[in-house]
Amino acid sequence: MAETTGIKVASNLPIISIAPWLNGADAPGRLSTAAALHAACLEFGFFYLDISSFVDPEEPEELAKLAREFFSLPQEEKDKIWLGHQDHARGYARLKENVTNGKADNHEAIDLYRPVEQPDKTKPLWGENQWPTLPQFREKYEVWIHKMKVLGMAVMEAMSVGLGMRPDEWDQLRTQVDDSFWVMRIIGYPPLPNDEDGFSCGAHKDYGCLTFLWADPTRNALQVFLPEPFVAVENPGHAPVEEGIERGAWISADPISGCVVCNIGEMWEIWTQGLYKSTLHRVIHRGSNYRFVSIPFFFEPNFNAVVAPLPAAKRLQQDDSQKKPAGTYSPTVYGDFLLKKVGGNFAQGKGKYD
Template sequence: MSTTRTSVPVLDLSTARTADGAFTADFIAALRDAAHNVGFFQVTNYGAAAGQVQELLDTVAGFFRLPLDQRLELDNRTSAQFRGYTRLGKEITRGRADSREQIDFGPDREPLANVPAGRPFLRLQGRNQWPAGYPQLERVAMRWAALMSRIGADLLAGICVGLGLPQDYFAEPFEGTPAWMGKLVHYVGGLVPEAGNQGVGSHADYGFVTLLLQDMVGGLEVQPHGQHEWISVEPIPGALVVNLGEMLEVATNGYLMATIHRVTAPPAGVDRYSVPFFWSPRLDAVIGTVPLPAELAAEARGVSDDPDNPMLSSYGANVLKGWVRAHPETARIHYPGLAS
C-alpha cells in the first residue's frame, strides 16, 4: 500500500444504482477502492425496515439473558453442522479461547443421507437449533438473514462490475443451495481468563462477503494488507461493516484480500452484541481464478497463504477446515478423522 489507512470507507448503498438499475460509476469506483486497498468498508441505507436493527439486537440480547441451562439445550456439540449454542470461551481462534458465546445458524435443510467419501464438507448441510421457549429469536434472525442475502448478492454483483466482469459472474456458485452462515454473538470481558482481552483473535473469513451488524460498544479492528497499524472500525448506528473472504482472495490472486481483523473484548461488566452474516456459495462450489483486466491483474498481490492455514478453492473444504479449528470439541465428536 502506498499510504497508511486510518479509517474504513463508508458507502451509501442508496447511491449504488441509477433509476434504470445500472450501477453508478462513482459507487463502483468507491467500492473497488475500498475492496482492493482496505478490504473493509461500512454500508448505510441498505434497506432495513424501520425498527428492524434495534429489534434484532434487543432480541439477541434477550436470548443471552436466558438461564444457561436453557441456552445449553441448543448445545452445538450435538450438531454435525456446528449449529446452535457455543458456550462462553469455547470457540478458538489461533489456538486461544475467545471471550464470546454465540449461536450459529444457516439455511435450514435436511441433512444429506449419503455423503461421498472425500467430501465430508457436505455434512455441513442440516438443521438449525432454536430455543422453543423463545420463538422470536428464530423469526428475527431468519428475517435478517433474508435481507443480508439480498445485500450480499448485490454487493458481490457490484464487486464483479468493479473487476471488469459481468455483474452475474459469480451467480452460478450461489444457485440452488447457497451455504450462507449467520452468528448471533455476545462478547463479555473478564470472564474467560485464558482469553485475556481477546474477544476474537486475528483471522480472515472463509467465504465471499461478510456483513456485520455491530452495536455501539466497539472493539473491531482491521489490518489492511501490508500495513502494520490496526484500524478501529468505529460503530455507526445501524450500519453494516462489510469485508471480503478467502474465496475472493483466491479468485483474484490477491487483487482483493481477505483482510485480517480482530475484536478486543469489552471491559468487565460491559456486554457487546454483534450479528455477522457470511454470504457464501454452495458447499460444492469450486472457485477458479477470474480473468482480470490487465491493469487490475498487474496490481494483484498473490494469495496470502499461511502454511498452517492454507486457503482452498473448494468452498466447502475451506469452511469445514475453519470450523474444525474453531470448534475442536464438536469436531472430535462428529469429524474425528479431521480433528487434531
C-alpha cells in the same frame, strides 16, 4: 488519504452506499459505487456499507434485544440448543468453547447455517439449525437472513462491475453464489477482565465471500489490522509488531448508524488471484456494558461452487498499474474448503479459526 514520510495514512475506513444496486438497474450512481467497492477491496478489504435505505434501524436493534434475552437465560436453558446436540456446528456455543490461535475466545454464540436437504447430524455441517424458543426470535432473524442474502447478491454484482467483468462473466459468477451456503452468528461478548491476555475473538481472516456485520454501539471492540504502508491517524501510538503478524496498526471499526461493516473473505483472494486481500480482524471488549452483541452474516459461495481465478482479475493484473499476483491460487470447491475449516471443530476441541 494523506501522505506522511511516504506512508499512506488512513483516518477511517470508507463508507459506501449500496443503495444504487438495490434500487433497480436504472438507479443513478451504480458505476461510482462499483468503483468505490473496487478501491476499498484493493486498499483495505474492509469498509462500511450504508444500508439505511434498505433496513429500518430499529430492526437490528430488535435482533440485539432478542439476543440479549437469550444470553441472559440460565445456562441450562441455553444448553438445550447446544451445538453438541446436532452436528457440532449448528446451535449454541458456550462461553470460551471456541478457540482461535490456541486461546479460548471470550464469547458465546448461536451459529446458524443454510438449511440442507436430508439433514444428518452425524455429518459435519449437515445437521439442523437449533433456534431459541423465545417469542418471535426465529421469525425476526429469518427476515434478517433474507435481507442479507439480497444484500449479498447486490454487492457481488456491484463488485463484478468494479472488477471489470463482462455481463456474461457476471452471469457465470452469479451461478456460484445464487444458492449461498450462508452462515450467521449471534454473538454475546462479556467484558474481558483487565488482567486477561486473551481475546473476545482472536485475530483471524474470514474464509468465505462477504461478511456483513451489525454490532451494537459499543466502541473500540472490533479492530481491523492495516499492514504498512497504512497507519491509523486516530491511534498512532498503537502499531504493535505481533508474533506471526506483519508490521502495521490495529484500528477500531466502530459501529456507524445505518451501516454494516463489510469485509471480504479468502474466496475473493482466489477469485482475484490475490488482487483483493482478506484482512485480519479481532474483537477485544473491555467496555463497561455487560454484553456486547454483534451479528455477523457470512454471504458465502454455493456449497458445490468451484472457486477459481476470474478472467477479469487476470486482465487487470496484466496492467502494470495493478498489483501482480501474490502467489498461485488453485481452484477450490467451497464446500470442501469449509469442511476443512469448521467441520466438527468443536467436537474435536479445535477452534473455528485454527
